[in-house]
Amino acid sequence: MKYEIRYKPSFAAIFITLDPGESITAEAGAMTSMDGKLSMKTEFSGGFFSGLLKKFFGGESLFVNKFINETQEPLQVVLTQPTIGDIEAIELKSDREIYFQSGAYIAHTKGLNIGVGWAGFSSWFAGEGLFKLKVSSKSKGLVFFGAYGGITKKKITGEFVVDSGHLVAYEPAIKMSVGLAGGLLGSVTSGEGFVNKLSGNGDIYLQSRSIDGLVRFLRPKFF
Amino acid sequence: MEIQLLQQPDSAIARVIFNAREELVAEAGAMIAMNGYLNVSTTLRQGKGGGILGGLKRMFAGESLFLSVFRSPTAGCELFLAPKLLGDIFHYQVSNVGLVVQATSYLASGSDVDIELGFQGFKSLFSGESIFWLNISGKGDLLLSSFGAIYEIEVDGEYVVDTGHIVAFEKTLNFEIGKPGSSWLGAFLGGEGLVCRFKGKGRLFCQTHNASAFGQLVGAQLPPR
Numbered sequence: 549m550k551y552e553i554r555y556k557p558s559f560a561a562i563f564i565t566l567d568p569g570e571s572i573t574a575e576a577g578a579m580t581s582m583d584g585k586l587s588m589k590t591e592f593s594g595g596f597f598s599g600l601l602k603k604f605f606g607g608e609s610l611f612v613n614k615f616i617n618e619t620q621e622p623l624q625v626v627l628t629q630p631t632i633g634d635i636e637a638i639e640l641k642s643d644r645e646i647y648f649q650s651g652a653y654i655a656h657t658k659g660l661n662i663g664v665g666w667a668g669f670s671s672w673f674a675g676e677g678l679f680k681l682k683v684s685s686k687s688k689g690l691v692f693f694g695a696y697g698g699i700t701k702k703k704i705t706g707e708f709v710v711d712s713g714h715l716v717a718y719e720p721a722i723k724m725s726v727g728l729a730g731g732l733l734g735s736v737t738s739g740e741g742f743v744n745k746l747s748g749n750g751d752i753y754l755q756s757r758s759i760d761g762l763v764r765f766l767r768p769k770f771f
Numbered sequence: 772m773e774i775q776l777l778q779q780p781d782s783a784i785a786r787v788i789f790n791a792r793e794e795l796v797a798e799a800g801a802m803i804a805m806n807g808y809l810n811v812s813t814t815l816r817q818g819k820g821g822g823i824l825g826g827l828k829r830m831f832a833g834e835s836l837f838l839s840v841f842r843s844p845t846a847g848c849e850l851f852l853a854p855k856l857l858g859d860i861f862h863y864q865v866s867n868v869g870l871v872v873q874a875t876s877y878l879a880s881g882s883d884v885d886i887e888l889g890f891q892g893f894k895s896l897f898s899g900e901s902i903f904w905l906n907i908s909g910k911g912d913l914l915l916s917s918f919g920a921i922y923e924i925e926v927d928g929e930y931v932v933d934t935g936h937i938v939a940f941e942k943t944l945n946f947e948i949g950k951p952g953s954s955w956l957g958a959f960l961g962g963e964g965l966v967c968r969f970k971g972k973g974r975l976f977c978q979t980h981n982a983s984a985f986g987q988l989v990g991a992q993l994p995p996r
Contacts, residue, residue: 554979555920558781558857561979563922579951580936581977584929584968588952613952626977630984632857632919763992 549657551690553635557698560635561628562655566617573614574627574655582615582625589614627655629694631759636699637692638717640685645720648681652693652716659689673726673742676715693717697757704752710744713758719750772881774912776860780920783860784853785879789843795850795912796886797839797879803851810842840882852879854916856982861921861938863913868973869942870907872915876938881911907939915939919980930969935981941973 549572550565561580564572579588590611617623629635638646640660647665656662660683667680683691695716702708704722727745746752772795773788784803787795799813841850854860863870865884880886887906907913915921917938924930926944931951940946949968969975 554922555780559859559920559979561920561922577933579933580979581924581930581932582951584931584970586931590952626922626979628919628979630981630988632980632985759989759992762989766989766993768994 549690551637553637557634558632560633560694561626562635562637562692564625564627565622566615566625567622568617568620571614571616572625572627572655572657573612575653576611576613578627578629578654579613579615580626580628583623585619586623586625587616587618589616627692629654631694631696633694633696633755633757634699635692635694636701636753637690639690640683640688642685642687645682645684646691646717647720648683648693648717649715650677650679650681652695653681653683654692654694656683656691657689659687660685660691668724670724670726671744676712676724676744693753695753695755696759696762697755700754700756702752702754703750704746705749706747708746708752710746710752710754712742712744713760714754714756715744715746715752716755717753718746719748719752721750722746722748722752772912774862774914776862780859781857782853783858783916784851785860785862785914787841787850787852787879789841789846789848789850791843791846793843794882795841795879796882796884797841797852797914798877799839801852801854801878802839802841803853805841805850806848808844809848809850810844812840812842814838814840852914854878856916856918858916858918858980859921859978861915861917861976863915863939863976865907865909865911865913870913870939871942872905872907872913872939873937874905876915876917877905878914878916880907880913883909883911884913885909915976917978918982918985919978921976921978924975924977925973926969926975927972928970930975932967932969932975932977934965934967935983936977936979937967938976938978940969940975943973944969944971944975946970 549567549570552563553560554563555561566572590613592611615625635654640646663682665680665682667676667678671680672678693716699716725745726742728742772790772793775786777784777786860878885908915938921938946967946969948965951966
């Protein structure tokens with residue numbers, strides 16, 4: 549399988565070439581265009597109950613689409629997300645895990661397992677979901693995820709503070725707690741409000757804009 | 772006429788440099804900046820696809836009733852054009868092969884390019900695009916705009932595009948509405964719904980994103996007006 553993420557960072561789209569016999573699984577509605585000979589199968593996202601969990605708690609679709617190349621020639625499929633923004637790929641080696649905020653997941657190759665995990669109340673207070681999407685690897689695979697705005701990868705050691713709504717993905721060794729950006733008065737007047745206090749060692753992925761921020765801007769003002 | 776596309780793909784703007792006595796027709800409101808001595812008039816456009824009837828038909832197609840005409844008295848006049856939304860501009864050279872353009876993607880064209888309102892039949896109702904399409908023929912420059920980047924596919928055989936992602940296609944191609952996989956149930960449960968299945972040989976232009984999908988995502992979180 550070959551892939552290329554084009555039109556980064558604003559209109560990122562994944563151009564995937566599947567060799568004979570290869571397949572990729574994508575979130576419902578992610579397909580923009582594809583070769584007419586590619587087969588598409590719709591299935592529950594990892595079984596019925598797991599699919600339901602993912603729909604209601606992981607912010608993902610109940611069904612996923614599997615694109616399979618059953619011909620003898622390489623075929624192309626183009627995947628994207630509904631929001632404009634960047635897309636990144638992470639290669640997971642065996643026994644590695646990564647957590648996504650709801651809605652970030654786009655597609656994955658075989659060899660990966662997608663589940664839902666409890667993210668906790670502190671995650672919820674920090675403007676993220678109560679649940680998180682857990683991607684784990686049995687052997688080796690690729691997972692694609694997207695964000696609204698650009699994606700920045702950052703390695704953290706120890707404590708790190710992220711504004712609410714900007715954390716897209718993080719490694720399992722990282723713990724979350726909710727806090728104030730400064731003192732009580734400072735947090736309110738600086739417009740930062742609640743922030744997400746991370747601690748631990750590992751990689752985090754940030755999005756440069758948030759949908760919440762856009763919605764707040766577009767919302768009618770009363771004064 | 773020389774056309775340069777700048778700031779691609781996210782906030783594309785077209786810079787047009789005219790030769791003497793050249794003309795460009797553009798969607799009303801597309802002008803961003805221009806030389807002061809460029810002549811501007813509005814038209815309902817004469818000839819094929821022109822006149823009041825042609826203008827009214829354009830309104831149905833989601834375009835404006837009037838088109839702006841920019842006429843250059845001397846060589847070297849400059850004009851900047853851009854669409855309203857974020858997105859890409861694509862420069863297509865119209866020649867013998869006609870082009871079918873999704874109506875809201877039209878931005879500007881040279882004066883020898885004919886624009887006519889077309890109807891692709893009732894299948895258009897399901898294509899996720901506006902019901903009307905523009906039939907482009909003649910010769911010259913054509914500028915198309917999109918929400919998202921525009922990519923080109925050389926179709927030879929069969930190609931599938933999700934509804935709402937078509938920008939334009941050459942007339943040597945034909946499409947029908949179909950299902951993406953082997954089952955109808957899968958098509959709806961899988962969120963892809965209907966797709967457009969292109970057949971033939973020719974160039975097809977798609978947009979990576981879709982303004983209405985993004986609008987629904989943001990709009991759903993806004994309070995009702």
